[in-house]
Amino acid sequence: MSSPILRLPLELLEKIVLELHGDPASPPAAVLPLLLTSKYFYRSLGFQYNNHLYASLFRLSFDSSAPVRRLGYLNAPGLCSQLRSDYSAINCIRRGDIHADNVPQTFWTCFSMLLENDGKNRCQLDAAGLPDFVDSFIRERLYEHSVDGWPAENDINSLALWLLWLTITDDRLSAQTPAQRAQMTRLILPFVLMPVRYPAYLAPHTHYTLPLPSNLPQPPHSFLTLHGPYPQYRNGFSRVMPLYHVKSIELGIPLASVAAKLIYFSHREVFPVGVPPHLPRTRAHALQLGLHSVGPTQEDVQELNDHKVATFVPKSKWEWWDDIKDYNSLGSEARSKLAPSARWDDDWNRLADCNSLFTPLSLKRMHYTPGLLSGLWQGRMLYPDDGLYGNVMQIPQIPPNFNEQSVGLTAAPVFIRLREYHCMDVYPNEPVHSGGIQNAWFPSSARFHEVTHGLAITCQERSSTYNEYVVGGPDLHDESRCRGCEYRGTSEMIFREDDVRYLAAADDALAEEDSEDAENDDDDSNDDSSNPDVDMASGDGDELVITRKCDGILDIVLLGETDHRHGQAWHHYKFFGRIREWDGLVALVRVPAHPASASLGVWIFTGYVVGGQNFVGNWRTTTHPGELVTVEGAFAMSKRE
Structure with a gap:
């Protein structure tokens, strides 16, 4: 006679399995003994027979709002497949073998999990020991496939740097010894300082309109240097990923240089900038002393220490929605947009979309969220010494003493307050046409005229109208006047x-x-x-x-300046810039605000907003506009308000 438990409905058996699972932060270890109890249980509850059960286990143990937003749907077979992949990666991390054959696939899975993290994924990976695993990998294997002594930019190195950044915390940095921090900064320094070897952009910043036409009269080319071609065209620098049972997800290998910059600045910010005692205490004190020229006070230097330029990825608790007022009354779309993982949607979208420089995008997703750059940003920029840096460029091999001192590296603060202006798809409005990177992709004849709640850009007697975008303000998109909505009918x-x-x-x-x-x-x-x-x-x-x-946005333009109080400390500047639609690359030109300060020069900042909170990239000067390879430096900024 068969056991009465075998006559239980399948729905009840599934509930028993979910109860036996117990702690959702642990693998479902209790399921295997149950499957071995009888053939009936195996056929009813086995992985290959019951997609619904393992999809439920996935939702209990891992985050799922991000893939729904990004892929449009999640089916049970897809969740089952991802459950196995995620636990395989967790098991690899737990074993602690940084030389295992499946480390590359494990890193891809962990990277995807952290870009989808709403709390559960990071909790799982932290518990498995991912931060220590990645730290050990970088210290022992980052230079394993080096070329002329320089670390290789391959997927495993790039992913390792990103995983380190995505899991770094104040506590972990504080727990390191000074020698450990110095070792890490030395190891990653080539990715920070050598854009000629490690590109800072998915496509060269010399191109504004992408993808490139396949019938170009002359194909894009690079200038050959001792360190390889520059700029680098990373066409096809990607891997096909079997995410959620979707066979054709192609993700670009993330830029190693971006993660390395964030790691570098975070390690350097452990120790505060020294406050020179000879400086006046405050601006008022400086004026009392008769000091009216530009220069920092002790208060200005202390402000640099009070705010991080490399803001860590915040941790989210397992049930992140508990702190959101009226969460249960919101619709599914509104809930998903409030998820912590939404901060990574732009980053994930550009990795999924921007892998081919010649193929038009079929899945057109957002690569920059309107309003991200509006507000006050604080950062630091690195200056290598021209002569010392030039010496490094003259030989292909890495110098035996390559470090911050060998290139004369110094740092300076950057403060920017930015405003966004959007060109909307309303007749007869058209965005201003594009120009070169030396002018932030604007024509050299472009002139900016700010008016109340708007901006007019004139270029060769033609004017384009842009509306000021205010975060939390009225929607600039009018469906009844939008040409795109009118054309589609929706x-x-x-x-x-x-x-x-x-x-x-x-x-x-x-x-x-x-x-x-x-x-x-x-x-x-x-x-x-x-x-x-x-x-x-x-x-x-x-x-x-x-x-x-449809948001009706045809073009996004940025204007800004240094606030007066920051300008009094670090010089007064004006900024103008533009955002490349293809991948969300930001170009900003900095010019002295006063003609008397023209000797400060014109600088170009180009980079990406990472995780919705850090602006990271490279600067270069316009001193030698004809040079294809010139001195560049890294910068990182974070949003203050």
């Missing part, structure tokens, strides 16, 4: 993974049709619906479909 934009392939096939079919004799126009054999190459149906159920609302 504000909802739907993008399918295979749109580009279908459109290309349709274009080919139309070209063939145009070449036919007019007398064959009514021949049924030419009907596109019978041509399998132009079939619009996916058929496999795995095609990605992304839906998002």
Whole structure:
């Protein structure tokens, strides 16, 4: 006679398994003994037989709001597949073998988990020992495949640096010895200081319009240096990832230099900047002493120490929604946008979309969230000595004593208060056309005129109107006047993974049709619906479909300046810039605010907003505009208000 438990409905058996799971932060170890109890249990509850059960286990143990936002759907087989992948990575980390064969795949999985983290994923990885695992990997293996002594920029090194940054905390930094911090900064320094070897952008900043046309009269080329081609075109620098049972997710290898800069500045900020005792205490004190010229006070230097330029990724608790007022009354879309992982949507989108410099995007996602740069930013920029840095550029091998002192590295503060202006898709408005990077992608003839709640940019007697974007203010998008919404008949934009392939096939079919004799126009054999190459149906159920609302934004322009009190300490500047739509790359030009300070020079800052809170990239001067390779330096900023 069979046991009564075998006659229980499957739904109750699944609930028993979920109860046996116990701590969701631990692997479901109790499931295996139950599966071995009988063939019935194995066939009812086994991994390959019960997708629904293991999808429920995934939702209990891991975060899922981010993949829903980014991929458009999550099915049970996809969640089951990801459950196995995530636990495989966790087991690899727990074993602690940094030389294991599956470390590269483990790093990819961990990186994806942290970009999807709402609290559960990071808790799982921290408990498994990921921070120590990655720290050990970098200290022991970062230079394993070095070229001329320089560490390689491959996926495993890049991912290791990103994983270190994504898990770094004040407590971990404070627990390190000075020797350990010095070792880490020395190891990562090449990624920070050598943009000629380690690119800072997904595509060279010399291009504003991307992707590049495939029929260019002259293909893009780089200047050959002793350190390799510059600038580097990272076309196809990506890996195909089996995320959530979707077969064709291609993720770009993240830029090692960006993570390295954040790690470097975070390590250097452990020790505060010394406050010179000879400086006046405050600005008022300086004026009492008759000091009216630009220069810092003790209060200004202390302000540098009070705010981090490399803001750590905040930890989220397991049930992150508990602190959100009226969370249960919100819709699913509003809830998802409030999730901690939403801060990484732009970063994930650019890795998913910006891998080919010649292929148009089919899944058009946002790569910059409007309003991110509005407000006050504080940062630091690194200056290498021109002569010492030039010596490094003259030999391909890494110098035996390559460190901060060998390149004469110094640092200076940066303060910027920025405003965003958006060109909206309203007739007859058009964005100003593009120019070179030396002018932040604006034509050299562009002139800016700020008015109440707006901006007019004139260029060669043509004027373009931009509206000021205020975070939390009124929506600038008017569906009734938006040309895009009018053309579609709706504000909802739907993008399918295979749109580009279908459109290309349709274009080919139309070209063939145009070449036919007019007398064959009514021949049924030419009907596109019978041509399998132009079939619009996916058929496999795995095609990605992304839906998002039209925002009507054609172009985003930035204007700003140094606040007066910061200018009194660190010089007065004005800024203007633009955002590259293709990947969200930001270009800012800094010019002295007063003609008498022209000797301070014109500087170009180019970089990405990372995690919604850090602006990271490289600066360069316009002193030698004809030089293809010139002195560059790293910068990092964080948002103050």
